[in-house]
Amino acid sequence: MEVFRALPPAFFDQPPPMVARALLGARLVRRVGDAVLAGRIVETEAYLSAGDAAAHGARPMTQRTRVLFGPAGRAYVYRLRQYALLDVTTEGPGVPGAVLLRAVEPVLGAEHMLALGGGADVRRVASGPGKLCRAFAVDLTLNGADLTDADGPLFLAAGPPEAFEVRVTPRVGITRAQAAPLRFVVAGSASISRP
DNA sequence: CACCAGATCCTCT
């Protein structure tokens, strides 16, 4: 079985586009009860810390967005309609940049993910930011969780060395700053939210 | 206190 070594805090102390790109191929790991769920990250989006009208951090801090303004490497979990969405915070306190985790390919615990809902196709069980949170049982209680802690309930780990092609496209589902090329995708993956 | 927008998903046609 793959060994999961948490990414260090320094990994997240760089601008969101760099973190978003570097997270492709990394592992999202979730411990829930006795089960361990893991996925290979295949789609991310960067939300800039300044000058990005689509970013939650573009507006003054509120109770909901306070994690965004805290330290890097934390889970920013919020709700959209009936779904939770998961971001990783980047850069230091006071700098609200983040990376949205949009899709992963199941690596471990696929059965468990399917049991949480999302259809019958393993490849598509976490092929979208809302579906990803459902498959990994990520909810608001994980808001603020330290994603650099390999002993915690949710963390990010380095993936094995591999070569893949990265595609950069505009972000999905937003109403402002739609043109900015800040979505990063592992080309050819069957688990991304859309081509 | 009322209204509403929203980084989604699923089910139709």
Add this chain to the structure above:
DNA sequence: GAGGATCTGGTGG
């Protein structure tokens, strides 16, 4: 490709 589900924080009266 369109529309509805469904809900919470943020904003303004």
